[in-house]
Amino acid sequence: xxxxxxxxxxxxASSAGNHDAARFTSILDLLLTVGYIDGLFxxxxxxxxxxxxxxxxxxxEQTSSVADHERAQLRAAWRAHFDELWSRLEAEIATLAQEVxxxxxxxxxxxxxxxxxxxxxxxxxxxxxxxxxxxVQALIHADGVISPSERELYAELVAHFTxxxxxxxxxxxxxxxxxxxxxxxxxxxxxxxxxxxxxxLSHPLLDPLxxxxxxxxNERKAQIEWDYNLVQQAMNTWYRQRTAGADRLAGxxxxxxxxxxxxxxxxxxxxxxxxxxxxxxxLGDLHGxxxxxxxxxxxxxxxxxxxxxxxxxxxxxDVKLVFLGDYIDRGRFSFDGVLRAALQLFVAMPxxxxxxxxxxxxxxxFDNRIVxxxxxxxxxxxxxxxxPIEMLEAYRLLFEHMPTSFLCDRTMFxxxxxxxxxxxxxxxxxxxxxxDPEMRFQMMWSDPGQIDHVPVDLQRxxxxxxxxxxxxxxxxxxxxxxxxxxxHEVIEHGFDVFYDLGEQLLLTxxxxxxxxxxxxxxxxxxxxxxxxxxxxxxGHGAPTATPWPIQYQSFNYAPxxxxxxxxxxxxxxxx
Numbered sequence: 001x002x003x004x005x006x007x008x009x010x011x012x013a014s015s016a017g018n019h020d021a022a023r024f025t026s027i028l029d030l031l032l033t034v035g036y037i038d039g040l041f042x043x044x045x046x047x048x049x050x051x052x053x054x055x056x057x058x059x060x061e062q063t064s065s066v067a068d069h070e071r072a073q074l075r076a077a078w079r080a081h082f083d084e085l086w087s088r089l090e091a092e093i094a095t096l097a098q099e100v101x102x103x104x105x106x107x108x109x110x111x112x113x114x115x116x117x118x119x120x121x122x123x124x125x126x127x128x129x130x131x132x133x134x135x136v137q138a139l140i141h142a143d144g145v146i147s148p149s150e151r152e153l154y155a156e157l158v159a160h161f162t163x164x165x166x167x168x169x170x171x172x173x174x175x176x177x178x179x180x181x182x183x184x185x186x187x188x189x190x191x192x193x194x195x196x197x198x199x200x201l202s203h204p205l206l207d208p209l210x211x212x213x214x215x216x217x218n219e220r221k222a223q224i225e226w227d228y229n230l231v232q233q234a235m236n237t238w239y240r241q242r243t244a245g246a247d248r249l250a251g252x253x254x255x256x257x258x259x260x261x262x263x264x265x266x267x268x269x270x271x272x273x274x275x276x277x278x279x280x281x282x283l284g285d286l287h288g289x290x291x292x293x294x295x296x297x298x299x300x301x302x303x304x305x306x307x308x309x310x311x312x313x314x315x316x317x318d319v320k321l322v323f324l325g326d327y328i329d330r331g332r333f334s335f336d337g338v339l340r341a342a343l344q345l346f347v348a349m350p351x352x353x354x355x356x357x358x359x360x361x362x363x364x365x366f367d368n369r370i371v372x373x374x375x376x377x378x379x380x381x382x383x384x385x386x387x388p389i390e391m392l393e394a395y396r397l398l399f400e401h402m403p404t405s406f407l408c409d410r411t412m413f414x415x416x417x418x419x420x421x422x423x424x425x426x427x428x429x430x431x432x433x434x435x436d437p438e439m440r441f442q443m444m445w446s447d448p449g450q451i452d453h454v455p456v457d458l459q460r461x462x463x464x465x466x467x468x469x470x471x472x473x474x475x476x477x478x479x480x481x482x483x484x485x486x487x488h489e490v491i492e493h494g495f496d497v498f499y500d501l502g503e504q505l506l507l508t509x510x511x512x513x514x515x516x517x518x519x520x521x522x523x524x525x526x527x528x529x530x531x532x533x534x535x536x537x538x539g540h541g542a543p544t545a546t547p548w549p550i551q552y553q554s555f556n557y558a559p560x561x562x563x564x565x566x567x568x569x570x571x572x573x574x575x
Contacts, residue, residue: 026120027132028053028082032089033117034136037110037153042143052135053082095525102373102463111462114153118458119451121157133157156455187482187505188411188536188545190497196299196548201560205303206294209344210562212336213386224387227340231394233347234355235401241265241350249432254480255410263351267435270354270406277539278318280408284487284494284509284534285324285358286338287526288331288379289519290563291555292511293338296533297321299551303345306352317539318352321345322406324487324509325358325415325444329372330526331512331519333563334379335395357402358415358487359444359464363395370396404440407431409538410482417446417486417506418467418475420459428478447489448472448498448506469499476504485509485534485545490525494532495547509534511550518556518564 031052035045057075093109124132136157140150214220245264249271252258261275272278281300286293297303308316323342328334346353362373363380370392372380384392406413418424419442427436434440442465449466459465476482483505491510499506513520513529520526531550537543558564 023124023128025085026123027128027135028085029089030117030120030124030132031135031139032086033113033120034139034150034153036089036093037113037117038147038149039110044142044144045139048139048142053079102375107462108464110149111458112466114149114156114461115449115451115454115458115466117153118156118160118455119449121160122451186542187503188507188543190505190507191544191546193495193532193547193549196551198295198298198551198554199301199304200298201554203294203298203303205344205348206297206341207562209341210290210337210565212333212563213383220386224391227335228391228394230340230343230347231398234343235398237347237350238265238401238403242267245271247432249430249435251430252432253430255407255431256480265403266432268357268402268404268440269431269434270403272320272406272408274318274409274538276318277537278320279538280320280322280534280536282322282413282485282509282534282536283324284511284532285326286331287326287329287360287512288334288338289512289514289517289526289531289552290331290333290337290341291517291519291552291561292514292531292550293341294555294561295550295552296511299548300533300535303349306349309352310349320352320354322354322413323356324413324485325356326360326487326512327358328379329360329374329377330524332521333519335383337519337563354406354413355402356406356413356415357399357404357444361399361402363392363399365396404444405434407481408536409543410480411536411543412479412481412484414484414486415444416488417443417448417484418472419443419446420456420465421454421467421471422456422460424471424475424478431479434479444488448508469501472499472506473501473504483507483545485536487511490529492529494530494549495534507534507545509547514550514552516556517552519552 028049031049035041035049057078093113121129121132133154136154140146140154211223213223242265245266247266248258248262248264249266249269255271255273258271258273260273263272265271281296281302283293283296302319302321305316305319306321309318327339327342331338342353342355346355360372360374360377360379363370364373365371370380370389380392404414419428419439423438423442427433427439434443442463445464447464447466449468451466451468453468453470454466459467472484476484482503485507487509489508489510490513491508494510494513496508497505498508509532510529511531511533513526513531515527517527517531531552532547533550535546535548537546555561556564
């Protein structure tokens with residue numbers, strides 16, 4: 001999280017000095033973060049911070065050049081600013097508390113707060129760090145009890161102050177081999193967002209799938225059998241693809257070592273080296289928002305274009321659909337909506353559809369029952385009363401077989417991000433290492449942070465860990481990649497260039513959401529998101545990536561979405 005001086009700060013800040021305003025804001029942010037680190041903001045800690053704010057206000061008044069009659073206005077403006085900062089941090093912590101974590105893990109929020117405190121501390125000058133350490137020490141003593149988390153955080157801040165951090169990747173980067181033409185391959189070029197119109201409001205491949213589980217036992221049994229067979233077909237298709245691509249990444253340290261035109265699945269890694277024009281339609285997290293999926297398919301006209309390419313590949317360019325994972329939870333239509341449609345698309349067009357696994361695609365056995373490996377998780381609970389254990393086991397196995405990354409030229413598509421720094425150093429020996437189970441798991445959970453380097457000890461504290469710019473750069477250089485496209489994080493605008501490091505680029509895409517999207521509960525935070533999709537183009541000069549908003553609105557109604565049609569309860573009379 002970056003600490004910035006925002007436009008909401010008092011206009012009078014210039015009279016007190018923007019530099020001083022930034023210092024005061026950062027120190028206050030640090031104190032508030034420390035106050036929350038043990039999960040309980042004690043009244044005495046709050047009183048300590050208020051007294052500190054009062055002293056700052058007094059200093060600002062005394063050092064400002066405004067007239068006496070304006071001092072009250074200046075004090076009120078700064079008081080409002082500090083109250084806003086406090087409220088903003090409380091809102092951020094509440095948002096963190098709603099984030100998905102592995103079941104039973106309670107370290108996510110404290111770990112993120114420790115990272116936030118360290119990041120803020122690093123922005124301070126040496127002199128201000130001395131002041132901050134004195135204030136932090138007084139703050140953690142304010143309630144009379146120093147918790148272990150407070151003691152550990154203070155020790156980390158002192159260690160950062162007394163030692164020069166070493167931003168090392170533990171593995172020396174290896175320069176990637178040049179492309180076949182001998183030219184250096186740059187990251188994707190990001191073009192401005194475009195508007196895509198819907199080409200249709202229905203499609204014969206999708207419409208028959210749009211049915212929730214029937215209340216009638218016989219109909220529901222037939223639906224479950226159909227879903228079960230669909231899952232088996234998907235796993236059989238992956239088996240055939242894996243058999244054909246087995247061990248093709250062995251010994252490969254750079255994507256350029258793979259023959260042009262190659263396309264295969266080795267283990268859990270899809271690979272493509274396009275030599276002809278090819279378009280990728282990329283979708284981030286969908287989270288039960290079937291209306292978003294249907295709209296994206298009909299805006300891009302993917303199905304018709306994929307069929308055309310299969311019919312005449314010389315005349316019609318290749319087009320592929322890439323899912324970044326998280327098909328289930330949050331929205332109303334998870335297993336019987338998004339996942340069912342995604343599987344049907346894959347089974348019908350296995351060469352054109354790539355399904356990647358997200359962290360929500362995790363079911364496990366516990367006490368002789370199948371439970372979700374993440375919390376919170378709503379989708380599993382919605383179908384447990386209606387389907388037999390065999391269906392749940394089929395979904396569990398489906399997720400375990402699902403690929404986790406896609407390498408297309410020098411771009412990686414993955415759900416979360418990069419592996420932990422120590423795991424990467426110990427286990428990465430080439431592109432085949434991306435199949436390592438530990439690395440695959442970590443790459444479904446990690447998030448980037450606006451920081452250069454996250455200490456490994458901090459990464460180890462939570463499965464949903466954060467990585468920094470230097471760690472991202474080291475991973476991409478070692479793997480010979482230039483761009484990473486991932487989902488996993490809620491992005492209010494649906495698309496974000498998170499890192500632009502010149503030779504490396506990190507993009508985040510989120511395809512669920514919508515202010516009035518009836519696929520989501522009314523209270524869902526995802527309603528603040530503008531759902532976006534992404535088009536990646538190859539074969540027309542430099543590869544490009546173009547985001548576009550998803551027009552989900554038309555599919556929130558029964559005429560264009562069968563999932564909104566009520567399932568009738570059939571009555572039988574016996575006589």
